[in-house]
Amino acid sequence: MSTDSPLIIALDFPSLDAALCLADQLDPARCRLKVGKELFTRSGPDVLEALHGRGFEVFLDLKFHDIPNTVAGAVQAAAELGVWMVNVHAGGGRRMMEAARERLDRHRLSTQLIAVTVLTSMEAEDLAEVGVAVSPAQQVEHLAQLAQASGMDGVVCSAQEATRLRELCGDAFLKVTPGIRPSFAETGDQRRVLTPAQAMAAGSTHLVVGRPVTQADEPMAALAAIEAELAGA
Numbered sequence: 001m002s003t004d005s006p007l008i009i010a011l012d013f014p015s016l017d018a019a020l021c022l023a024d025q026l027d028p029a030r031c032r033l034k035v036g037k038e039l040f041t042r043s044g045p046d047v048l049e050a051l052h053g054r055g056f057e058v059f060l061d062l063k064f065h066d067i068p069n070t071v072a073g074a075v076q077a078a079a080e081l082g083v084w085m086v087n088v089h090a091g092g093g094r095r096m097m098e099a100a101r102e103r104l105d106r107h108r109l110s111t112q113l114i115a116v117t118v119l120t121s122m123e124a125e126d127l128a129e130v131g132v133a134v135s136p137a138q139q140v141e142h143l144a145q146l147a148q149a150s151g152m153d154g155v156v157c158s159a160q161e162a163t164r165l166r167e168l169c170g171d172a173f174l175k176v177t178p179g180i181r182p183s184f185a186e187t188g189d190q191r192r193v194l195t196p197a198q199a200m201a202a203g204s205t206h207l208v209v210g211r212p213v214t215q216a217d218e219p220m221a222a223l224a225a226i227e228a229e230l231a232g233a
């Protein structure tokens, strides 16, 4: 089932059972789901089959980053598992991203292909330590333009950069933004954050929300509060 909702709930759980326990409370008409490294490493493609069987569109967030041939094969494998969206690291470079795009096109696979710019957990000092001497915003702009020129459908960025990316890359270019923190939630390890309403106003096309819902005492109440904030925005 497809949904108009911008919400993507991150199922960062250590087991298939725990993930499905939450998924069974959610409605595929109201959100998409994200499967990341922990859950996929534990459960493999079974989790995708289970979520697809429940009607959800799934973002497989494995952030592939390797040589072009390897990433192209991994992206093809993900797409053939039927996921709605898959991602690579823009830092893998133009030839890597182009190889992934070409592989999907050659096999007529319509999975959305996006690239991670700068992780939302990183701030300027983190970038400096890995040898990037520009601000997160500047690095995001640079990598987003490279990703677009390399055939990506969009990027993962923080909502703080969404307005500028809308100017640079246009409305149709996807801005998938983790680091979403409603007023009731802790920031945790995230650094570049905005609230759900702020993120939509800034130009995010999709909001990735994990712990503010999954670790809430009442996950469905937390989700309802986010939906209410978006409806009132």
Ligand SMILES: O=c1ccn([C@@H]2O[C@H](COP(=O)(O)O)[C@@H](O)[C@H]2O)c(=O)[nH]1
Binding pocket: 010, 012, 036, 116, 118, 119, 120, 121, 156, 157, 178, 179, 180, 190, 208, 209, 210, 211, 212
């Ligand atoms: O830059 C990025 C890229 C991916 N993520 C992922 O999004 C969720 C966020 O979860 P929260 O619990 O809401 O912080 C998580 O699965 C990350 O792996 C990201 O946060 N930042």
